[in-house]
Amino acid sequence: MASSEKFKQVRLSTEPSREALEELNIGDVVYLDGTVYTAREGVYKRVIEEGNPLPPELDSASAANFHCSPAATITEAGEYNMGAVTATASFRFSKWIGQWLEKSQSKLILGKGGMSSEDYKKHFVPHGAVYLTTVGYGPGALLGRGVTKVENVHWRDELGLAQAMWVIKVENFGPFIVDGDMQGNSLFERENEKISAGLDKVYEGTRPAVLKRFGETDDRGDEVI
Numbered sequence: 001m002a003s004s005e006k007f008k009q010v011r012l013s014t015e016p017s018r019e020a021l022e023e024l025n026i027g028d029v030v031y032l033d034g035t036v037y038t039a040r041e042g043v044y045k046r047v048i049e050e051g052n053p054l055p056p057e058l059d060s061a062s063a064a065n066f067h068c069s070p071a072a073t074i075t076e077a078g079e080y081n082m083g084a085v086t087a088t089a090s091f092r093f094s095k096w097i098g099q100w101l102e103k104s105q106s107k108l109i110l111g112k113g114g115m116s117s118e119d120y121k122k123h124f125v126p127h128g129a130v131y132l133t134t135v136g137y138g139p140g141a142l143l144g145r146g147v148t149k150v151e152n153v154h155w156r157d158e159l160g161l162a163q164a165m166w167v168i169k170v171e172n173f174g175p176f177i178v179d180g181d182m183q184g185n186s187l188f189e190r191e192n193e194k195i196s197a198g199l200d201k202v203y204e205g206t207r208p209a210v211l212k213r214f215g216e217t218d219d220r221g222d223e224v225i
Contacts, residue, residue: 014064026187031174035062042163044096067111080150086140087112098123114179121184131180146173
């Protein structure tokens with residue numbers, strides 16, 4: 001794996017070759033070209049738990065699944081307006097991700113906040129997939145600039161606009177950061193370990209917290225970065 005000090009910027013197809021994915025290292029910045037589809041808990045339940053087939057067009061259109069709730073509307077004329085695409089937290093989908101990768105053959109999972117290295121090693125690595133995370137918590141409008149066309153919306157009536165599967169054409173869509181690579185490494189976990197190692201020194205001499213962090217813990221080792 002390349003040095004973490006030498007992150008590179010990559011333009012990547014949404015139907016990437018294995019060789020292209022193997023060249024990615026955690027921390028690399030990725031922009032996507034091609035077709036992306038949104039799928040989160042509503043779609044996962046419909047496909048994995050209820051046994052509904054995936055739209056056949058995905059086999060040839062895209063290997064990129066975005067955990068996303070688009071800011072989008074459908075006009076009376078049936079036209080689509082999508083101003084922003086905001087990622088949702090991916091860890092919530094851990095229980096489905098192995099079966100999803102098997103059924104969908106996705107090679108790129110996009111979302112927010114990453115998943116665990118355990119998920120990467122157990123599910124992503126065997127399926128030759130990587131995880132790309134959004135940069136920060138408010139880039140929805142920026143990502144929206146990379147959407148060139150809404151191709152289709154599946155299961156709108158059954159799931160609603162937020163949970164439906166949106167199939168979108170994208171160009172220079174990003175930025176995303178590689179959090180989980182083909183070896184199952186996690187950028188977030190690696191960097192959090194570095195930060196956590198110095199927390200005691202940061203808090204040295206301060207008084208203990210009166211309120212528990214997020215109502216759960218006041219253990220400094222559980223600090224959320």
